[in-house]
Amino acid sequence: MAEEESQFEEFEQIDFLRDRHVRFFQRTLQVLPERYASLETTRLTIIFFALSGLDVLDALDVIDRNTMIEWIYSLQVLPTEDQVNLSRCGFRGSSHIGIPYSTKGPGVLHPYDSGHVAMTYTGLCSLLILGDDLSRVNKQACLAGLRALQLEDGSFYAVPEGSENDIRFIYCAASICYMLDDWSGMDIQKAIEYIRGSLSYDNGFGQGAGRESHGGWTYCAIASLCLMGRLEEALSQRELDRIRRWCIMRQQSGFQGRPNKPVDTCYSFWVGATLELLDVFQYTNFDKNRSFILSTQDRLVGGFAKWPDSHPDPLHAYLGLCGLSLIGEPSLRKVHPALNITQRAFQHVQQLQQTWRDSTGSCSRHLWG
Amino acid sequence: QDTTFLSQEIPPVFLCFRDRKEWADLEPVPQDDGPNPVVKIAYSEKFSDVYDYFRALLKNDERSERAFALTSEAIELNAANYTVWHYRRVLLQALSKDLREEMRYITAIIEEQPKNYQVWHHRRMVVEWLNDPSEELEFIADILSQDAKNYHAWQHRQWVIQEYKLWDDELDFVENLLEEDVRNNSAWNQRHFVISHTSGFSDAMEREIQYCLYQIKKAPNNESAWNYLKGILQPLGLSAQPGLLERVLELKQTHCSPYLLAFLFDCYEDALENSKENVAEEEQQKTLKKALEICQLLAQEDTIRKEYWLFLGRSLKNKHGSSDPSDEPLADDPEPSVPVSEQQEMS
Numbered sequence: 142m143a144e145e146e147s148q149f150e151e152f153e154q155i156d157f158l159r160d161r162h163v164r165f166f167q168r169t170l171q172v173l174p175e176r177y178a179s180l181e182t183t184r185l186t187i188i189f190f191a192l193s194g195l196d197v198l199d200a201l202d203v204i205d206r207n208t209m210i211e212w213i214y215s216l217q218v219l220p221t222e223d224q225v226n227l228s229r230c231g232f233r234g235s236s237h238i239g240i241p242y243s244t245k246g247p248g249v250l251h252p253y254d255s256g257h258v259a260m261t262y263t264g265l266c267s268l269l270i271l272g273d274d275l276s277r278v279n280k281q282a283c284l285a286g287l288r289a290l291q292l293e294d295g296s297f298y299a300v301p302e303g304s305e306n307d308i309r310f311i312y313c314a315a316s317i318c319y320m321l322d323d324w325s326g327m328d329i330q331k332a333i334e335y336i337r338g339s340l341s342y343d344n345g346f347g348q349g350a351g352r353e354s355h356g357g358w359t360y361c362a363i364a365s366l367c368l369m370g371r372l373e374e375a376l377s378q379r380e381l382d383r384i385r386r387w388c389i390m391r392q393q394s395g396f397q398g399r400p401n402k403p404v405d406t407c408y409s410f411w412v413g414a415t416l417e418l419l420d421v422f423q424y425t426n427f428d429k430n431r432s433f434i435l436s437t438q439d440r441l442v443g444g445f446a447k448w449p450d451s452h453p454d455p456l457h458a459y460l461g462l463c464g465l466s467l468i469g470e471p472s473l474r475k476v477h478p479a480l481n482i483t484q485r486a487f488q489h490v491q492q493l494q495q496t497w498r499d500s501t502g503s504c505s506r507h508l509w510g
Numbered sequence: 511q512d513t514t515f516l517s518q519e520i521p522p523v524f525l526c527f528r529d530r531k532e533w534a535d536l537e538p539v540p541q542d543d544g545p546n547p548v549v550k551i552a553y554s555e556k557f558s559d560v561y562d563y564f565r566a567l568l569k570n571d572e573r574s575e576r577a578f579a580l581t582s583e584a585i586e587l588n589a590a591n592y593t594v595w596h597y598r599r600v601l602l603q604a605l606s607k608d609l610r611e612e613m614r615y616i617t618a619i620i621e622e623q624p625k626n627y628q629v630w631h632h633r634r635m636v637v638e639w640l641n642d643p644s645e646e647l648e649f650i651a652d653i654l655s656q657d658a659k660n661y662h663a664w665q666h667r668q669w670v671i672q673e674y675k676l677w678d679d680e681l682d683f684v685e686n687l688l689e690e691d692v693r694n695n696s697a698w699n700q701r702h703f704v705i706s707h708t709s710g711f712s713d714a715m716e717r718e719i720q721y722c723l724y725q726i727k728k729a730p731n732n733e734s735a736w737n738y739l740k741g742i743l744q745p746l747g748l749s750a751q752p753g754l755l756e757r758v759l760e761l762k763q764t765h766c767s768p769y770l771l772a773f774l775f776d777c778y779e780d781a782l783e784n785s786k787e788n789v790a791e792e793e794q795q796k797t798l799k800k801a802l803e804i805c806q807l808l809a810q811e812d813t814i815r816k817e818y819w820l821f822l823g824r825s826l827k828n829k830h831g832s833s834d835p836s837d838e839p840l841a842d843d844p845e846p847s848v849p850v851s852e853q854q855e856m857s
Contacts, residue, residue, distance in 0.1 A: 173551050179590040179626075184549045191549070208546040215544055235541075238593060239565030242544035252571040253593055302596045305631045342702050342741030351668055351706075353661065353699040383744075386772075389818050390733065400733040401693040402659065424818035 144234040144420045150282050155435045157465065158443065159472060162458065163200045165443030166191040169455050170204060182237040182257075185216060189263035190459035192270050196483045197462045197474050206271045211244050213267055218256045219248035220282050228289035229301050230282035231256020232264035246279070257299050265320045270486045274493055281319050287314055287326035295328065295335030296349065307348040308339055312361035316480060322494045333375045343400075344383035356391055356398040359384070360411040367418050367479040385419050388412050391435040392425055395464075397434030405447040406437045407456050409464025414478035417467060427468040434464050524556065527563040534578065538562035539569055557587050568597060573604040582615075588618060595628045599635055609640050611760065617649060624653050630662045634669065643674040651683070658687060659696045668703060680704045692725050695734040702738065711742050715751075718742055727765055736769035740776060748773075749781040768812035775804045775822070782830045791832065798830050 169191045173180070180187055192209070195201050216233045220226060226248060236242070238254050261283055268275060288297045290310070297310035311332050316325045328392070338350040339362060345354025346362040363384070366372040376384070393398050396408035409430055416422035436449045444453030445461030463481070466473040477487040527533045540562050543550060553561070564584045567577045581598040584591065602612060623629055637643055647670065653663045660742065671680060681704050687697040705714055722739040726806045743751055755777050762770055775791060778801035805823030809816045 170548055171550070173549060175553055175557060177551050177552060178553070178557065178588045181551055181588060182591050182593065184551075187549045205546075209548060212544060212548045236543050237541060237561070237565075237591065239539040239541060239569060242542040244544075251569065253568050253597065279719075300592065300596075304592060305627055342697065342706075342744070343699075343737035344741075347699075348661070348665065351672075351703045352665060353696050355661070387737075389815060392814055394814075399659070400695040400737060402695070421818065421821070424815070424821050426814045426816075429814055494842060 144173055150324045155432060157435065157470060157472070158440060159198060160437060160442030161440070162462065163198055163203060164445075164457040165439075165453065165458055166194045166198075166200075167203055169458075169487075170209075181237050182234045183259070185213070185232060185267070186234070186263045187455050188213070189267045189270075190455040192267050193482055193486075194455075194459040194462055196270050197459075197466055197476060199472070199474055201270070210268060210271050210273050213264055214244040214277055215242050215270075216260065216264060217244075217278065218254055218282075218286070219246040219279055220363075221248045221250045226250065226255070226318075227282055227285045229255035230279065230286035231258065231261035233257065233281075235311040243276070245343060245460045254300075256283070257316070258287065258290055258297055258299050259312045261286070262316045265317060266480075266482055266486075269320065269490050269493070270482055272489060275321075278321075283317065283321065284323055284326040287317055290314070291331070293331070293336075295331030295333070299328075308336065308346065308358050308361045308365075311335065312365045315365040315368045319480065320490060322497060324369075326492070329369055329371065332365070333369070333371060334433065336365060337375060340380070344380075344387040345399075346384075353399060354387065356388075356396065356412040359388060360415045363415045363418050364479040364481075368371065379428075381419060385416070385421050388416050388419070389421060389425065392430065394429045395437075396430070403431060403448065406434055406445050406464065407460040408448060409434050409465065410460040411479075413464055413467045414476075414481070417478045421469060430467065431468055431470070434461050437461060526556070526559040528559055530677065532759075533563060536563060536566045536570075539565035547821065549843055560584055560587055564594065564597075568593070573601060578605060578607065585619070585730055589623050590628055595632050599632070603639075609636055609785070612636050612638070613645065617645075620649075624657065624660055625662060629752050630666050634666065637670070643670045643676065646670040647676060647679075647683075650681075653661070654687070656692050658691060661696075664696050664700065667700075668806065671704075672707070677704060677708050679710075680776070688725070691736055692729050693732050695737075698734040698738045701743065711745075715742065719754070723761070726761065726770075730761075730765040731767045733769050736767075736773055740773060747784055748777045749779050749784060749815065766811075768808060768815075771804050771808050771811065774806070775801055778824060782826070794830065795832055801826055814826065 169187065188209070192201070192204070195204065216235070217229050218226070218233055220230055230248070233254070233457070238251065238256055240249055240251060243249070265275070265278070268278070286301070289301050292298065292306055295311070296306040296308065297314050298304050298306050299310055314327045315332070318324045335349070336346070339346045339348065339352070339358065341347050341352070341354035343354050345356070346359040347354050348358045363372070366375050390400070391408060391412045393404050395404040395406060396412040397404045398408050398411070407444050413422060413425070414428070416425060434445065437446045437451070438461070439446060439453040442453060444455070444458035446453045447457050462473060463476045466476045466492055467478070474483040474485055476482070480487060480490075528538055538559070540558070560580065560583045564580060567580060578598065578601045581594055581601065584594045585598070588594070601607070602609070614637055616636060617745070618631045620633060637646060649669070650663050650670070653660060654804060657663075671677060680700070684697050684701045684704060687694055688701070691697070705711060705718070710719065719739065722735050725735045728737070740748065743754070744847045755774075758770060758774060758777070762774070778797050781797050782794060782801070802823050805826075807817050808819040812819065
């Protein structure tokens with residue numbers, strides 16, 4: 142009897158509580174308490190985690206799409222009448238600057254209002270996840286804003302006022318160009334040089350040259366190259382094999398971000414997706430990975446935390462789901478490993494881009510017969 | 511009249527900005543999330559008050575002492591707001607503020623919040639303006655004494671050292687950290703950083719190999735040490751270093767680990783890839799056999815990566831195997847009929 146009970150307990154411990162996670166993301170999208178103040182300027186990334194998380198759970202029906210879409214568009218930094226702020230366009234993380242709510246242009250001139258590369262990236266992703274056609278996105282302005290952020294060494298600032306610059310923002314830039322189907326937003330060659338320069342002696346990628354290799358930056362490097370379509374041009378087969386080795390050594394149960402550091406749920410995605418992009422994720426241990434991710438599941442409030450018995454947060458909740466999706470958890474949608482949205486949302490992107498190309502084609506036919 | 515109450519100490523109460531007469535000229539600007547806010551953070555009255563006035567100052571791009579003082583309040587409530595930090599920097603310059611005092615300020619904030627990007631970026635800006643890195647190494651050492659792997663701290667340290675050429679004592683610093691914790695991967699990375707920018711690895715190679723083997727003997731299951739050893743030898747080729755293979759094979763008897771075995775595999779693979787013209791086919795096949803044996807061993811010893819090690823063995827065999835049909839097949843040859851990923855899902 143006792144043995145049966147404890148086996149049942151074990152099953153309970155490792156089952157995936159889908160409905161709790163849906164409610165976790167629903168609550169995230171509503172109101173957060175003041176102790177989350179540090180997330181103010183990055184609220185758009187939090188929306189992305191919640192929306193993409195609901196998409197992975199196949200539960201987008203619980204939200205009001207149009208409400209979300211309007212709110213996201215209100216965060217677009219649009220060109221002013223005279224377009225003096227073109228190099229500052231993109232999306233804001235939130236309304237914290239105090240611009241009055243508006244979903245249409247022209248932009249309002251404000252001495253400190255500008256887009257943030259990670260917000261432009263997650264803003265576009267979120268719109269696409271919601272099925273929007275990006276028709277209200279000023280694409281040329283976004284791309285101009287993006288160009289203004291790239292440095293000589295190929296890396297990007299986050300904001301035109303200046304910030305730290307590193308490989309994270311190259312990934313954001315590459316994602317933006319990929320989604321807008323327009324690579325005029327960045328100098329690909331320079332970005333590739335920076336990425337190559339970030340390859341460490343131990344065959345992982347650091348945040349920049351000389352820096353310690355890390356699962357998150359390795360994802361940014363490889364996913365960027367994949368989005369650019371330059372993986373095998375930028376890295377030799379030997380280098381790719383070595384990078385595969387660095388990544389696969391990160392698995393201890395779940396995955397760690399750096400050698401000799403504790404495992405953390407989010408790396409099940411960062412490292413897992415990298416391994417998937419490099420075609421060797423199939424050689425990892427799915428059971429141990431799954432057990433670890435589920436050990437960080439919060440059975441009461443839903444979501445996932447970085448470690449067991451810790452508080453869940455939107456980032457780990459989302460990436461925990463993505464980690465499970467990579468190993469084929471039933472009931473979860475597949476995730477596109479480079480763009481980090483569901484395959485369903487990715488198909489929407491592809492269809493949208495086809496209509497853009499078709500309409501451009503038909504225009505030029507009209508002009509030149 | 512009873513006026514004794516006038517001499518009593520009244521504890522200071524936080525007065526909202528909207529109630530302070532020195533701020534009466536400014537109209538506070540609330541945050542406007544429209545009719546259906548998403549991920550709304552429920553701020554207290556105090557929080558909203560400070561930031562409503564911050565937004566008002568920002569709109570007018572006011573350059574004043576009161577604005578500067580308010581940025582400190584805003585930072586205390588949310589040190590991750592990069593706009594506040596940027597505005598503070600504008601004010602530091604516009605008002606010609608004392609940058610040494612700002613260094614003291616940012617030091618205190620980083621001590622409290624050492625994993626915040628904005629505070630480290632701010633410190634870097636102030637150091638650049640002062641063109642004075644003299645406090646940096648000691649400050650960063652202090653932060654690292656609380657968390658020896660803080661990525662921001664290491665990044666800042668590398669910037670300071672490279673920008674101001676402060677290489678001299680860094681190798682000693684790294685060695686002390688490795689004495690404290692030989693598994694500190696950040697310290698091993700720093701070691702590589704220092705040497706590659708100073709002496710380089712040609713003359714230092716033998717010394718570095720010795721150092722690695724010494725540390726490995728003390729703590730055999732240390733991936734960082736093995737990654738470092740492989741990393742410094744990799745550019746020349748693992749099989750290019752005379753006597754190394756033998757030393758590692760010796761270590762295998764007493765200080766084995768999956769990292770040691772993987773290193774051996776890589777040595778053999780390197781030998782196969784870079785074999786000279788005059789290396790006999792027989793020699794190649796012997797090396798291949800040793801490599802495949804290591805793969806089998808790894809599949810047993812490093813079980814979490816079992817499928818990967820077997821895959822490596824198959825790949826190596828496909829690449830370098832002879833066409834001799836009398837060759838013994840690998841235990842898991844040919845490829846399993848059910849793809850590995852399906853197997854995992856079924857279990």
